[in-house]
Amino acid sequence: MRLDQLTVKISTQLLQAGITENDLESQLLIRKALNISKESYFADLQTDISQVEIKNINRLVERRINREPLPYICNHREFYGLDLYVDRRVLIPRQETEIMVDKAIGFLKSTPYKNQKIKILDLCTGSGAIAITLAKLFPESIIYATDISSDALQVAKINCFAHNVSRDVNLICLDGLSGFVGEVDLILANPPYLSKKEIGEVQPELLFEPDLALYGGLEGWEKTVQLINSVCEILNGGGKAFFETSPERIDSITSKISNNKNIDTLEYHLDGLGNNRLIEISV
Ligand SMILES: C[S@@+](CC[C@H](N)C(=O)[O-])C[C@H]1O[C@@H](n2cnc3c(N)ncnc32)[C@H](O)[C@@H]1O
Structure with missing residues (x-):
C-alpha cells in the first residue's frame, strides 16, 4: 500500500472512532511511527509502505482509537513556541x-x-x-x-x-x-x-x-x-x-x-x- 492510500485509510478509521482532526492526526501518527519529518512525508506520498512499517503504524493508530491523547503517543507538545517532550507521567x-x-x-x-x-x-x-x-x-x-x-x-x-x-x-x-x-x-x-x-x-x-x-x-x-x-x-x-x-x-x-x-x-x-x-x- 502507498503512503497516501494508507493516510486516507487511517484517517477514515480515526473519524469512525469519533476523532475529528482525523486528517492531521493520521499524518502525525504515520510520521511518528516512521520517524520522518513533514517534508519527507510529503515527498514520499507515492512510496510503498512495507508490512513491518504498516504494523508499527497500526500499533499507534490502535492507541489513538482507544482515545489515548495524541501528544502522549507522539511524545510531543508545543507550549509557547517550545517543543516539549510529554508522556503519561x-x-x-x-x-x-x-x-x-x-x-x-x-x-x-x-x-x-x-x-x-x-x-x-x-x-x-x-x-x-x-x-x-x-x-x-x-x-x-x-x-x-x-x-x-x-x-x-x-x-x-x-x-x-x-x-x-x-x-x-x-x-x-x-x-x-x-x-x-x-x-x-x-x-x-x-x-x-x-x-x-x-x-x-x-x-x-x-x-x-x-x-x-x-x-x-x-x-x-x-x-x-x-x-x-x-x-x-x-x-x-x-x-x-x-x-x-x-x-x-x-x-x-x-x-x-x-x-x-x-x-x-x-x-x-x-x-x-x-x-x-x-x-x-x-x-
Ligand atoms: C494541572 S498539572 C499542571 C502541570 C503544569 N504546570 C502545566 O501547566 O502544564 C498539576 C501538577 O501539580 C502537581 N501536584 C499535585 N498536587 C501537588 C502538591 N500537593 N504539591 C505539588 N505539586 C502537586 C501534579 O503532580 C501535576 O504535575
Whole structure:
C-alpha cells in the first residue's frame, strides 16, 4: 500500500472512532511511527509502505482509537513556541496556560529588579512548561520548579536538558510548599482542580492523564486554596502570584481566601472563551 492510500485509510478509521482532526492526526501518527519529518512525508506520498512499517503504524493508530491523547503517543507538545517532550507521567500543557505566562511576562517587564536577580517559582510544574519558557525569556532570573510527583520531575528534567536550561531551573520534589526555603518575587501555579464528581465524567482522553495532575479535592477547589494560603507566606512584598483554575472554581476559591490578611489585591483574567480562569494575587 502507498503512503497516501494508507493516510486516507487511517484517517477514515480515526473519524469512525469519533476523532475529528482525523486528517492531521493520521499524518502525525504515520510520521511518528516512521520517524520522518513533514517534508519527507510529503515527498514520499507515492512510496510503498512495507508490512513491518504498516504494523508499527497500526500499533499507534490502535492507541489513538482507544482515545489515548495524541501528544502522549507522539511524545510531543508545543507550549509557547517550545517543543516539549510529554508522556503519561505529566499533564499535557494546555494553551490556556500561555495566558498565565503572558501575565507573568508583563509583570517581570514592569518590575524594577534591575540590580538583583528576580526569583520565580513554578509551583506544580509538571512537564516544566512554564519554568522553561520563563528561563528562556529571563535568563538572569533564579527559577524553582516544584512538584509532588517525582515522575513528573523526571519529564521536566528531560525538557530542561533539551532546552539547555538545566542550570537555570532548580527542580525540587515537594508537597505544596512544605520544606521550601526562602522567598520569591513571582509564583505561577496551575494546580489540579477537578472535583470528585467531575473526575467521573471527564472525556476519555483525560483518563490517561495523571490523577495527581487532575484531582483538586472533593469539591475541586481545596488544593488551590491550600496552596494560595501557603504561597502568601513566601512571596516578597510587591510580588505576585498567578493561579490558573477552572472558571467554575473561581467563586469558591475567592470566598475561601477572602479572610487571608496577607493578600493585598485580587484580580481576575479571562481565558480565550471569555471565562475567568486566572487569579492574580498581590501581596
Ligand atoms: C494541572 S498539572 C499542571 C502541570 C503544569 N504546570 C502545566 O501547566 O502544564 C498539576 C501538577 O501539580 C502537581 N501536584 C499535585 N498536587 C501537588 C502538591 N500537593 N504539591 C505539588 N505539586 C502537586 C501534579 O503532580 C501535576 O504535575
